Amino acid sequence: MNRWIMGAVAVMTLAGTAEAAGRPMTIDDLLAVKSVGDPQVSPDGASIVYVVSEIDKDSGKSNSSLWLVPTAGGEPKKLTTSPGANNHPRWSPDGKSIAFVSSRSGAAQIWLLPMDGGEARQLTKLPIDVDGPIWSPKGDKIAIAAAVYPGKSPEETAAKDKEKEESKSKVRTYDSLMVRHWKDWDEGKRSHLFVADVKTGEAKDLTPAFDANVPPAPFGGSNDYAWSADGQSLAFTAEPLKNPAWSTNSDIWLVPAAGGEPKNLTVGNPAADASPLFSPDGKRLAYISQARPGFESDLWVLRVRDMATGETKDVSSFLDRPVQGFAWRTNDDLVASIDDHGTVPIVVLPVADARTKVERLAQGGVNAGASVGPNGGSIAYVHHSADKPAEVYFKKSGEDAKALTSHNAPLLSQLELSPMESFTFKGSDGDEVQGWLMKPPGFDPNKKYPVLFLIHGGPQGAWHDEWHNRWNYPLFAAPGYALVAINPRGSTGFGQKFTDQISLDWTGKVYDDLMKGLDFALTTYSFLDKDKVAAAGGSYGGFMVNWICGHTDRFKALISHAGVFDLVSMYGSTEELWFPDWEYGGPPWQKLQHYLDRSPSLFADKFKTPTLVIHGALDFRVPDAQGLGMFTCLQRVGVPSRYVWFPDEGHWIAKPANRIVWWREVHDWLAKYLKK
Numbered sequence: 072m073n074r075w076i077m078g079a080v081a082v083m084t085l086a087g088t089a090e091a092a093g094r095p096m097t098i099d100d101l102l103a104v105k106s107v108g109d110p111q112v113s114p115d116g117a118s119i120v121y122v123v124s125e126i127d128k129d130s131g132k133s134n135s136s137l138w139l140v141p142t143a144g145g146e147p148k149k150l151t152t153s154p155g156a157n158n159h160p161r162w163s164p165d166g167k168s169i170a171f172v173s174s175r176s177g178a179a180q181i182w183l184l185p186m187d188g189g190e191a192r193q194l195t196k197l198p199i200d201v202d203g204p205i206w207s208p209k210g211d212k213i214a215i216a217a218a219v220y221p222g223k224s225p226e227e228t229a230a231k232d233k234e235k236e237e238s239k240s241k242v243r244t245y246d247s248l249m250v251r252h253w254k255d256w257d258e259g260k261r262s263h264l265f266v267a268d269v270k271t272g273e274a275k276d277l278t279p280a281f282d283a284n285v286p287p288a289p290f291g292g293s294n295d296y297a298w299s300a301d302g303q304s305l306a307f308t309a310e311p312l313k314n315p316a317w318s319t320n321s322d323i324w325l326v327p328a329a330g331g332e333p334k335n336l337t338v339g340n341p342a343a344d345a346s347p348l349f350s351p352d353g354k355r356l357a358y359i360s361q362a363r364p365g366f367e368s369d370l371w372v373l374r375v376r377d378m379a380t381g382e383t384k385d386v387s388s389f390l391d392r393p394v395q396g397f398a399w400r401t402n403d404d405l406v407a408s409i410d411d412h413g414t415v416p417i418v419v420l421p422v423a424d425a426r427t428k429v430e431r432l433a434q435g436g437v438n439a440g441a442s443v444g445p446n447g448g449s450i451a452y453v454h455h456s457a458d459k460p461a462e463v464y465f466k467k468s469g470e471d472a473k474a475l476t477s478h479n480a481p482l483l484s485q486l487e488l489s490p491m492e493s494f495t496f497k498g499s500d501g502d503e504v505q506g507w508l509m510k511p512p513g514f515d516p517n518k519k520y521p522v523l524f525l526i527h528g529g530p531q532g533a534w535h536d537e538w539h540n541r542w543n544y545p546l547f548a549a550p551g552y553a554l555v556a557i558n559p560r561g562s563t564g565f566g567q568k569f570t571d572q573i574s575l576d577w578t579g580k581v582y583d584d585l586m587k588g589l590d591f592a593l594t595t596y597s598f599l600d601k602d603k604v605a606a607a608g609g610s611y612g613g614f615m616v617n618w619i620c621g622h623t624d625r626f627k628a629l630i631s632h633a634g635v636f637d638l639v640s641m642y643g644s645t646e647e648l649w650f651p652d653w654e655y656g657g658p659p660w661q662k663l664q665h666y667l668d669r670s671p672s673l674f675a676d677k678f679k680t681p682t683l684v685i686h687g688a689l690d691f692r693v694p695d696a697q698g699l700g701m702f703t704c705l706q707r708v709g710v711p712s713r714y715v716w717f718p719d720e721g722h723w724i725a726k727p728a729n730r731i732v733w734w735r736e737v738h739d740w741l742a743k744y745l746k747k
Contacts, residue, residue, distance in 0.1 A: 093487040095512040095549035098734045100486060102126050102727055105478040107461045109440060110451040114166040116444040117142055119451045121463050122158045123478055128727050137171060140475045142465050147476055150184060159203060163210045170204040170213055181215060181267065194272045198229035203293030207302040213267045214296055214305055218260040221282045248316035249646045253289050254689040254721030262288060264296055264307050266328055277326050278333065285309045287321055294346045300353025304328055308345045317648040319367055323347045323358050342369065352402045354378055359394050365649045368531030370567040373397055373407055375422050386420050391566045396439055400447035406432060408439045410564035413493065413505055413535050417441055417452060432466055437537040455538040458488035458545065487512040488545045491536045496591035499583035506588045507534055508596065509544050509554040521603035521745035523547055524589055525556040528610030530573045533562040541723055550738055553599055555592045559584030574654050578618055578669045603745045609633050610693060617701055620682055621674030628744035629682040630737060633693045633722050636701040637672035644694045675704035681711040683740040687720030
């Protein structure tokens with residue numbers, strides 16, 4: 072499901088190309104890709120520290136390390152060698168050290184790495200894990216996040232955890248929702264905001280009484296809290312204090328750095344506010360905000376608050392594109408990554424006036440994680456696309472962007488990876504809808520190729536020209552399939568009106584868009600074999616696959632991952648109730664006919680297409696009974712089907728060994744029905 076989130080000129084010799092003939096991609100190749108991210112420009116603008124993560128396939132764990140590269144270009148240098156997690160690097164204000172999170176001591180703690188040489192030293196020594204270090208402007212304190220039982224210290228929290236672990240009874244009792252969320256049961260702990268002293272490592276809980284997560288769970292991070300310019304206070308995002316199962320009302324709060332009563336700055340907005348960030352001079356506070364309560368996919372708008380007057384200004388809604396992340400460039404303008412037509416460019420947004428012609432600093436593919444250099448004269452960010460994994464890019468004002476890293480170039484030189492090609496067609500009501508095409512490796516225009524039709528989740532999501540670590544386009548195409556992926560109504564990045572049109576209509580115009588898009592591709596591209604087409608989707612995409620199974624037999628095979636099957640039972644077993652309340656117009660006892668009309672479970676008598684069903688036991692967003700129900704009905708009506716159930720996975724399949732199985736099952740199923 073959709074979540075908060077958040078012109079690159081490639082130097083081809085650095086970023087790697089797939090122009091030379093190579094071999095098709097394998098799952099081992101996907102697992103061997105080094106994930107590059109979180110670039111941070113040094114205070115003097117001379118260097119960038121960033122994170123490289125690699126999967127150890129044998130242990131099933133990921134090792135991350137810190138790297139340093141000059142902004143002028145040159146060979147990157149590895150800063151950390153300890154196995155395990157070494158991530159979230161942040162420069163001290165004077166540039167003399169880097170704070171980062173490391174698990175080298177056996178728990179996730181904050182470490183400080185001196186930049187003039189020497190070994191890193193452990194700063195915090197709490198009995199619980201910590202995360203997300205952010206330096207105070209004076210460099211004397213560091214803000215961090217850690218999970219505690221509300222009202223209890225880290226030591227008391229650790230003692231209670233030990234007591235629960237040693238107890239012979241593992242019973243859980245609840246008096247309110249949420250009982251569980253995404254893939255975790257609620258154990259009573261909440262993430263809180265702490266401030267640690269840089270000299271002693273002692274940490275103080277600034278939100279001890281909050282029975283809510285700061286930052287919000289499970290996807291909030293250090294972008295959800297920020298220091299004021301004078302270091303006297305911090306702004307932070309907190310999830311709803313009441314009714315979290317059916318409220319999206321997160322707020323921006325302000326709390327004294329020395330401790331005290333937090334003040335709610337956005338109490339007047341009943342919808343979501345998140346990601347506060349002070350301007351360099353501290354006079355303004357920027358944050359992203361939604362207008363409609365109960366809707367997780369309303370337009371994320373960038374707002375700027377005058378801290379003296381309280382006046383708030385909207386600086387991005389004129390774009391009609393959701394803001395995914397941002398940073399201050401100067402006191403008067405910001406840079407932001409926005410979701411736009413299947414790509415994520417970085418644009419400049421002045422505070423004073425909303426320009427109709429927006430300056431784009433990076434475009435094409437996905438550009439994210441912008442870090443601004445001194446005086447706003449440069450930015451570092453990561454850039455990736457369907458045929459190129461992420462690398463660190465750097466752009467100075469007035470100059471072209473350049474790739475500074477090439478961690479994956481040796482691997483890419485062995486592979487043949489096709490780029491995504493965009494096309495448009497007339498959708499359900501005659502409006503323009505966008506789609507993507509990827510040709511298979513070894514493409515010959517005179518041959519016919521089986522087609523894999525991909526349906527995205529969300530439902531308010533989008534297929535982007537991106538390197539996806541799970542639903543990886545080149546790996547889908549590797550056995551010789553052409554890919555077609557449509558961004559039907561409900562997709563983000565095409566205007567909020569377009570996004571809104573799927574709510575209350577999961578099976579109408581969006582279904583028409585998908586079928587019209589597939590028909591357009593099959594008619595337009597002569598190398599697509601219209602007689603050998605399969606469809607695959609996850610989450611909402613899995614729901615649509617389940618719906619397709621009962622409404623057309625045009626596909627040779629289907630793959631449903633984590634798909635909603637029975638809308639009525641789904642309501643009582645999912646966790647974020649605002650989602651069905653918004654998408655279906657209310658709970659089933661109020662809108663029963665709507666649920667019945669759109670529930671794939673009630674059309675099982677028309678199932679005909681062989682279907683692979685995949686689900687994780689820890690998927691509390693779309694509980695695994697939904698997948699089991701789909702498989703049960705397929706079996707009951709005699710349709711060839713297979714159920715793949717992962718006992719240790721949630722909504723996404725993440726563990727390396729399980730990812731290998733997932734891809735093997737998917738490729739085997741497609742080969743069975745498309746390679747005949």
